[in-house]
Amino acid sequence: MTLRPPIRSIGVLGAGRVGRALGKLARDVSLDVTVASSDDQQGISAATSADAVILAIPLGKYRTLPTEALTGSLVIDAMNYWWELDGRLPEFEDARTSSSQVVAAFLPGANVVKAFNHASVWELENLAAPPGAPQRRALAVAGNDADDVAAVSKLVDAMGFDPVPAGSLEEGVRFEPNTEAFGADANKADLQKMLDEFWESQRGRVVARARAHKPTGMPQPPGSLA
Numbered sequence: 001m002t003l004r005p006p007i008r009s010i011g012v013l014g015a016g017r018v019g020r021a022l023g024k025l026a027r028d029v030s031l032d033v034t035v036a037s038s039d040d041q042q043g044i045s046a047a048t049s050a051d052a053v054i055l056a057i058p059l060g061k062y063r064t065l066p067t068e069a070l071t072g073s074l075v076i077d078a079m080n081y082w083w084e085l086d087g088r089l090p091e092f093e094d095a096r097t098s099s100s101q102v103v104a105a106f107l108p109g110a111n112v113v114k115a116f117n118h119a120s121v122w123e124l125e126n127l128a129a130p131p132g133a134p135q136r137r138a139l140a141v142a143g144n145d146a147d148d149v150a151a152v153s154k155l156v157d158a159m160g161f162d163p164v165p166a167g168s169l170e171e172g173v174r175f176e177p178n179t180e181a182f183g184a185d186a187n188k189a190d191l192q193k194m195l196d197e198f199w200e201s202q203r204g205r206v207v208a209r210a211r212a213h214k215p216t217g218m219p220q221p222p223g224s225l226a
């Protein structure tokens with residue numbers, strides 16, 4: 001296990017509302033930032049060479065991501081599936097997988113971590129606060145590699161939010177749209193509670209059934225289909 005060096009440069013793919021907000025937060029803490037739009041080849045090339053690359057494009061366009069350039073990169077997936085905007089995409093309607101697992105499968109050479117997706121643009125623009133600030137807004141961080149999660153958690157902290165490690169990419173389903181954590185202005189303890197209670201929520205039960213997942217401590221009634 002090799003600890004990743006601290007993140008000093010950030011590339012953001014997507015110069016929309018989220019991309020610009022995250023770019024500003026990173027610049028505010030003196031990181032070297034490139035925010036690239038889809039028609040900016042030079043910017044995309046610079047962005048994908050950064051220590052960490054944030055994906056902030058509409059999820060429906062994930063197949064336009066530069067797969068090869070992201071090989072070996074630490075990639076932060078801030079995207080969400082909105083069928084109203086993205087169109088109906090069966091791969092994101094399968095409750096067995098989180099949207100970040102689908103993105104990671106499309107970027108097989110990248111180290112994908114899910115973060116920043118469950119705060120609104122307004123929150124990103126207005127709620128960043130120094131460590132220890134009362135009621136500091138917390139953000140969940142999920143990934144399959146502990147070092148990657150630790151590196152992104154430090155970044156989240158530096159950019160003004162309390163990081164809450166949230167398991168593997170598969171567990172990222174706990175802070176997708178239609179979960180309690182999504183869009184919740186929660187501090188660390190409250191966010192942790194929301195993540196912990198996910199499997200008892202309606203969405204959690206749907207996912208659990210789809211995955212034939214039996215969460216520990218959750219009694220299965222006789223004849224349960226789960």
Ligand SMILES: NC(=O)c1ccc[n+]([C@@H]2O[C@H](COP(=O)([O-])OP(=O)(O)OC[C@H]3O[C@@H](n4cnc5c(N)ncnc54)[C@H](OP(=O)(O)O)[C@@H]3O)[C@@H](O)[C@H]2O)c1
Nearest residue numbers: 014015016017018037038056057058059064079080120121
């Ligand atoms: N809005 C929120 O409150 C919020 C909060 C958290 C997360 N998110 C997620 O963040 C993502 C972006 O949301 P947004 O509200 O910022 O959308 P947005 O304002 O529509 O911006 C998306 C940007 O991505 C660009 N883009 C598309 N494909 C690209 C590519 N291959 N490379 C580089 N840029 C590309 C688009 O530019 P072109 O016009 O050139 O295609 C556009 O400028 C979505 O997945 C969303 O679910 C949104």
